[in-house]
Amino acid sequence: MHHRILELYSGIGGMHCAWHESGLNGEVITAADINTVANEVYKHNFPNTNLFNKNIQSLSAAYINQLNVNVILMSPPCQPFTRNGKFLDESDTRADSFLYLISILDQLSNIEYILMENVKGFECSIVRNIFTKKLQECNFDFQEFLLSPTSVGVPNSRLRYYCIARRCSKPWNFKTKTEIVECLPREFDEPYCIECILEEEVSDKFLLKDQQLKRAKVLDVCHRDSRRSCCFTKAYSHYLDGTGSVFTEASRELVEKIKNASASELGSSEFIQPLRELKLRFFTPQEILALMSFPKDYSFPETVSTKQCYRLLGNSVNVRVISELLKILFN
Template identity: 65%
Template sequence: MHRILELYSGIGGMHCAWKESQLDGEVVLAVDINTVANEVYTHNFPETCLSNRNIQSFTSKEIEKLNVNTVLMSPPCQPFTRNGKYLDVNDPRTDSFTYLIQLLCELNNIEYILMENVKGFECSTVRNLFIDSLKACGFSYQEFLLCPTKVGVPNSRLRYYCIARRSVSEWHFKRKEDIITSLPCDYGLPNMLEEILQKEVPDKYLLNEKMLKRANVLDICYKHSRRSCCFTKSYTHYLDGTGSVYTNSNEDHVEKCYKVANTFDVGSEKFIELFKELKLRFFTPYEVLRLMSFPQNYEFPENITMKQCYRLLGNSVNVKVIGELLKILFD
């Protein structure tokens, strides 16, 4: 039975992925400094010990006393993104992860590691430090760039993953030097969005007139769509590039709206009235949870605001992708 340390635990995406994988083991300790995320985590995993503590305060002896053999983690991604100004190792938000990298060779009980981060991490100095440390500590590893669409999920969320293990003689997986961009199994086409849609959605999710002024930048999805854009923590706050919106109308109707809209000034009263017909709405937190493959029984506590839900989801992971990688890691 594996004993797991879940670092940067957030709302528990890694924990859900472990359960999804059906591997034998338990999360011994989860660690995160985000108090709102911790509240959501505890609501869904009340039996798991959760520490609201800076990772840099842990010593190698403390971690060894936990008697864990597996580390699952998703360190802060902002240092490796455009919005984070690509500060890489010079960003203070990398400090806890670089601390772990330095600590790794002292953690003799750790046999398995899974790490997730944003696309762009693979080009970073921190990535090089991480891989060098894995090699120095006797780990065999494999890097991936994977999107949930590769595992049948109708959502784009391209991310970097690295799986590593010390007991390489028993690893059936054939690793490659290059970054792998697909998994061994063929999962077929992504499912349709209608499988994750809520039946009754309150009007508060409808786009208001101010938002409809910018309907030209929206990514619109339908019940038969097999895709949706990546949801970020700014979803519903900004429109461009933060996630898709939904309409019960069909594609032909939407296409006609855009053709007519081209005859009006963008953002004009007639332009807005035209798009009102489509009843465009945001995906609900429940629907985004499903698109990120969280289980049906996962939920946000009632006191968590809609804005907080989206921010937490934007920082979370796709459960299905990680579940599949865990199966490979422990094969």
């Protein structure tokens, strides 16, 4: 069957890439997002896809039915369900568009398959309860997951909520569970090494500056043989603590020696020089794309700044995790 896909909150096209990687038969008919920079990147990589720079609430049920799509892939705004977003849940206006979609789902008679991604924490929300209740009312079978890319052999932590759903009229080989599943039904290899995603030549502009080196204790440092890295957020390179890992060619022993130094030593001017010698640097946008499993031919247009790239990547999805979930959804 040739599936017709509506990609909502499309961002830079992670769902689109995942569909291609899954090998499933079908095409993205229409994508929609209100972020103009994300749309610029999306159009750069998928010039032939119909892309709307619109609020999701402007898409009526009649219009969606007119598209004759049978699949919805979406990653609604996560801020209503995060600590930084004050966990306002259904009271957050940024949840309005998703609540609107839920409210019209019973009018979307052509939709047979749904995949939705969001931040960990969504599973505890009122919006999640509204969503799953509506799926049941509309005769969907569904399964919820909490998965990180490390579970599919990718050396990056990015724990996220996923829900896959299909109309009960379609037989499903996957046996669903009432509880949230935290692993996929097949085993994957151990995550590969960070070395696999490194660019050969990286500009010195990615090196940490002296002011940043003074806060070396908060850094999560990766090496060539590392099989893990922290979740990259949209604040990567702007803030250091909890926004993503950094890289060095230096030995683990040297890094540990410096990180074990006292706070007063790290803050002193005498200590900056040995820190400089570590050549700690941020991962490049292209390297983070690789960690998020985007295809090798995916790229950012030259008009998009490095800071904008980091922000877009922080809001994006892991392609491989979604590809594996699509295979289950359409099995």
